[in-house]
Amino acid sequence: MNTFTFDDIVSKKDDPENYTRAEFKAAVTDEMMDKFLEISGDDNPLHRDSTFATDKGFRDRVVYGMLTASFYSRLAGVYLPGRNCILHSVESSFHAPVFVGDELTVSGFVKVKYESTRVIEVSAKIVNQDGTKVGKAKILAGFLE
Amino acid sequence: MNTFTFDDIVSKKDDPENYTRAEFKAAVTDEMMDKFLEISGDDNPLHRDSTFATDKGFRDRVVYGMLTASFYSRLAGVYLPGRNCILHSVESSFHAPVFVGDELTVSGFVKVKYESTRVIEVSAKIVNQDGTKVGKAKILAGFLE
Numbered sequence: 001m002n003t004f005t006f007d008d009i010v011s012k013k014d015d016p017e018n019y020t021r022a023e024f025k026a027a028v029t030d031e032m033m034d035k036f037l038e039i040s041g042d043d044n045p046l047h048r049d050s051t052f053a054t055d056k057g058f059r060d061r062v063v064y065g066m067l068t069a070s071f072y073s074r075l076a077g078v079y080l081p082g083r084n085c086i087l088h089s090v091e092s093s094f095h096a097p098v099f100v101g102d103e104l105t106v107s108g109f110v111k112v113k114y115e116s117t118r119v120i121e122v123s124a125k126i127v128n129q130d131g132t133k134v135g136k137a138k139i140l141a142g143f144l145e
Numbered sequence: 146m147n148t149f150t151f152d153d154i155v156s157k158k159d160d161p162e163n164y165t166r167a168e169f170k171a172a173v174t175d176e177m178m179d180k181f182l183e184i185s186g187d188d189n190p191l192h193r194d195s196t197f198a199t200d201k202g203f204r205d206r207v208v209y210g211m212l213t214a215s216f217y218s219r220l221a222g223v224y225l226p227g228r229n230c231i232l233h234s235v236e237s238s239f240h241a242p243v244f245v246g247d248e249l250t251v252s253g254f255v256k257v258k259y260e261s262t263r264v265i266e267v268s269a270k271i272v273n274q275d276g277t278k279v280g281k282a283k284i285l286a287g288f289l290e
Contacts (some may be wrong), residue, residue, distance in 0.1 A: 077189030
């Protein structure tokens with residue numbers, strides 16, 4: 001787990017070569033789909049019923065967008081900035097379907113540091129095993145120091 | 146589960162009195178915190194370690210923002226629009242801490258209908274048992290019809 005302070009962070013705006021960034025991989029499993037149902041209460045058939053999903057033109061049931069977006073929690077809370085993180089907002093958009101079994105690569109970099117509020121803006125994306133960008137996000141995080 | 150089509154939906158912009166809206170309650174449990182850790186991989190101590198959280202000025206460990214945001218998945222997938230939902234984006238911000246045991250009220254209404262893209266914009270908020278707004282979101286959802 002990273003322990004960055006606000007002062008440790010280098011934004012891409014301030015140094016386009018040596019800026020603060022992070023990347024990790026995450027695979028989506030059936031168990032994660034079941035757990036997300038139990039947390040969220042979202043029993044929409046697109047995520048629960050393969051027949052419904054294929055009838056709608058998908059090759060299988062689709063992973064919850066907000067399950068995929070939970071990886072932004074890890075990106076901020078473990079890496080950018082890590083231990084000192086206090087999350088302000090996550091603006092997440094979904095661009096291509098994710099399926100159970102997909103191996104996702106989650107990455108982000110610090111785009112801007114806001115000195116007056118001591119908040120960082122992290123630009124993040126999630127790419128699947130085929131190189132398709134399935135989602136992106138703008139994350140604002142402050143510091144517990 | 147609602148089965149609204151795009152044509153069924155009435156936005157607040159189009160009818161400021163009889164617009165499409167929804168509300169439900171959700172309580173946060175320790176089990177949900179553990180499941181969110183298993184899904185997201187976010188082991189930040191603010192969410193896992195009461196001593197760390199109280200040292201940082203909170204009365205107990207803080208519920209993951211993105212766990213609370215998972216209720217927006219239910220809001221869109223079960224209610225607005227429900228069965229026909231295909232989620233495009235969720236812009237979620239966190240305004241006050243949520244704690245295990247909190248009883249949250251999640252509500253939303255259709256603010257705008259975008260006719261050309263057949264997308265609805267849902268304005269959502271989450272309020273705790275004390276009436277404090279803990280978060281809000283702008284959700285864009287399309288229709289599988």
